[in-house]
Amino acid sequence: MEFLEAISSKFNYWIYVIIMMIGLYAMVAKNNLVKKLIGMSIFQTALILFYVSIGYKENATIPILHHDQVHGAHHEEAGHDEDTDAHHDVEHAIEATAEEIHADAQNHAEEAGHEISHSDHGSLEINPNDFINPLPHVLMLTAIVVGVATLGVGLAITQKLYGEFGTIEESEIIQQIRDDK
Amino acid sequence: MKAIGFITVIITALLLLQAEKDFPNWGDPESPASSYRLSQHYITQTFPETTVPNMVTAVLADYRGYDTMFETVVIFTAGIAIIGILRVFGSSSQQEHKEPKLTTKKPDIIVATTCRLLLPIIQLFALYVVAHGHHSPGGGFQGGVIFGAGFILLALSRNLQSAQEWVPENRILNLAGIGIFIYAGFGVVALLSGGNFLDYGFLTKLLPGGVEDARSHSMLGVEIGVAFTVTAIMFSIYSNLASNGKMKEGI
Amino acid sequence: MIWIFDIIILVFLVITSIIALQVKDLLSAAMIFGVYSFLMCLLWAGMGAVDVAFTEAAVGAGVSAVFMISTVLRTDRRSSD
Numbered sequence: 001m002e003f004l005e006a007i008s009s010k011f012n013y014w015i016y017v018i019i020m021m022i023g024l025y026a027m028v029a030k031n032n033l034v035k036k037l038i039g040m041s042i043f044q045t046a047l048i049l050f051y052v053s054i055g056y057k058e059n060a061t062i063p064i065l066h067h068d069q070v071h072g073a074h075h076e077e078a079g080h081d082e083d084t085d086a087h088h089d090v091e092h093a094i095e096a097t098a099e100e101i102h103a104d105a106q107n108h109a110e111e112a113g114h115e116i117s118h119s120d121h122g123s124l125e126i127n128p129n130d131f132i133n134p135l136p137h138v139l140m141l142t143a144i145v146v147g148v149a150t151l152g153v154g155l156a157i158t159q160k161l162y163g164e165f166g167t168i169e170e171s172e173i174i175q176q177i178r179d180d181k
Numbered sequence: 182m183k184a185i186g187f188i189t190v191i192i193t194a195l196l197l198l199q200a201e202k203d204f205p206n207w208g209d210p211e212s213p214a215s216s217y218r219l220s221q222h223y224i225t226q227t228f229p230e231t232t233v234p235n236m237v238t239a240v241l242a243d244y245r246g247y248d249t250m251f252e253t254v255v256i257f258t259a260g261i262a263i264i265g266i267l268r269v270f271g272s273s274s275q276q277e278h279k280e281p282k283l284t285t286k287k288p289d290i291i292v293a294t295t296c297r298l299l300l301p302i303i304q305l306f307a308l309y310v311v312a313h314g315h316h317s318p319g320g321g322f323q324g325g326v327i328f329g330a331g332f333i334l335l336a337l338s339r340n341l342q343s344a345q346e347w348v349p350e351n352r353i354l355n356l357a358g359i360g361i362f363i364y365a366g367f368g369v370v371a372l373l374s375g376g377n378f379l380d381y382g383f384l385t386k387l388l389p390g391g392v393e394d395a396r397s398h399s400m401l402g403v404e405i406g407v408a409f410t411v412t413a414i415m416f417s418i419y420s421n422l423a424s425n426g427k428m429k430e431g432i
Numbered sequence: 433m434i435w436i437f438d439i440i441i442l443v444f445l446v447i448t449s450i451i452a453l454q455v456k457d458l459l460s461a462a463m464i465f466g467v468y469s470f471l472m473c474l475l476w477a478g479m480g481a482v483d484v485a486f487t488e489a490a491v492g493a494g495v496s497a498v499f500m501i502s503t504v505l506r507t508d509r510r511s512s513d
Binding site for chain 1: 438439442445446449450452453458461462465468469472475476479480481482483484487488491492495496499500503504506507508511512513
């Protein structure tokens with residue numbers, strides 16, 4: 001039973017390691033250059049999958065604040081402050097037509113109990129345990145785009161090699177280089 | 182070679198699986214990555230400090246803006262490198278090895294008409310993704326890639342020549358350079374206004390609103406710069422790869 | 433995160449990555465790589481990483497597969513292993 005629990009909570013990590021090793025094996029052992037590049041891409045995406053899964057939390061939502069939470073806090077600010085900024089004029093205009101959204105947000109807040117705080121002036125109470133960690137997502141966005149740039153350069157080199165040697169099998173290219181010497 | 186590779190892969194796999202015994206459970210809220218103070222600062226303080234609901238865009242363009250700038254430079258460098266590797270200028274009548282003869286046929290009328298109808302919708306969607314990056318998943322990269330994919334669709338449904346008439350090569354590379362210039366320009370303007378490089382809070386003298394609104398608006402400007410560069414480089418890489426550098430005929 | 437979908441998509445990921453590396457026709461390999469990319473996108477969307485899934489859908493299936501197919505059509509289409 002303990003073994004089953006150990007498997008089910010860490011089962012995903014094993015699969016990530018298996019996919020990474022498939023990509024690594026393709027990079028080392030395949031003869032065709034395009035297959036090597038496919039292996040490199042598989043390795044990169046498996047690594048990104050591993051990082052993204054670190055930021056996951058159970059029963060948490062996506063790292064984007066919801067419209068109700070955002071405008072719930074703005075309604076409180078517009079209600080309490082007394083200055084007549086253009087910003088607050090717009091808020092007053094929206095407030096008259098969006099009363100039911102506000103009431104809805106309040107109902108949701110009373111149900112949830114901890115997401116919106118109406119007691120202080122415009123400070124939004126966000127519980128960090130309700131949102132998924134955004135930091136790995138940011139790092140992996142950069143990694144994906146750099147991966148596609150590297151793939152493009154690799155494919156360009158492959159085309160150039162084909163123009164030089166007439167083949168994209170690595171063993172034949174090495175054979176031709178040895179024969180030319 | 183295959184045997185050595187196989188043994189190496191097996192050893193690495195065993196080492197990694199051995200290291201996984203110490204990992205926290207999957208999805209644990211108390212794991213060290215999730216209870217890290219910086220992550221919690223990002224989750225709680227993004228909206229009060231920058232008025233942007235999308236935390237990932239805020240961290241990408243504001244808190245970690247330096248990384249994003251150099252990532253744009255990396256994409257630009259990759260595009261330039263592919264031009265350096267593949268592009269042949271001038272006409273060369275001799276070829277060293279036999280190139281596969283691609284059958285050049287007229288563009289199919291159904292495909293060409295459908296893609297002509299779809300292209301404005303794709304471009305509009307790409308602009309929407311860039312502009313709405315603050316409130317929904319999206320941002321500069323995604324919008325730039327979709328825009329570039331629209332141009333690639335144009336080159337695929339007709340031939341590369343007509344796409345080159347619409348999107349000439351030197352103008353596209355100008356666009357890529359302008360994108361990075363916009364990004365670095367925001368940083369230098371912040372420097373000249375008295376703050377650090379890429380410190381958007383000091384741009385309140387030029388942009389309307391308070392400190393938080395200035396950060397939100399300059400995030401949008403920076404994302405537009407990224408979208409320019411990514412669009413241009415995606416189409417440039419495609420046209421170089423599809424025509425083998427000669428820009429005469431595509432696939 | 434629904435456990436059943438998680439396990440099914442992970443198993444399909446392993447299967448498609450092995451198949452993409454074993455077929456002899458490189459055009460099919462590029463296509464199956466596009467399928468692999470799409471399954472990754474589904475997995476990340478299920479895990480709540482919506483920005484990353486959006487980028488992978490646009491980049492992996494849209495641009496990366498097209499680059500590979502254009503290279504395959506400009507070089508050999510068969511591979512020996």
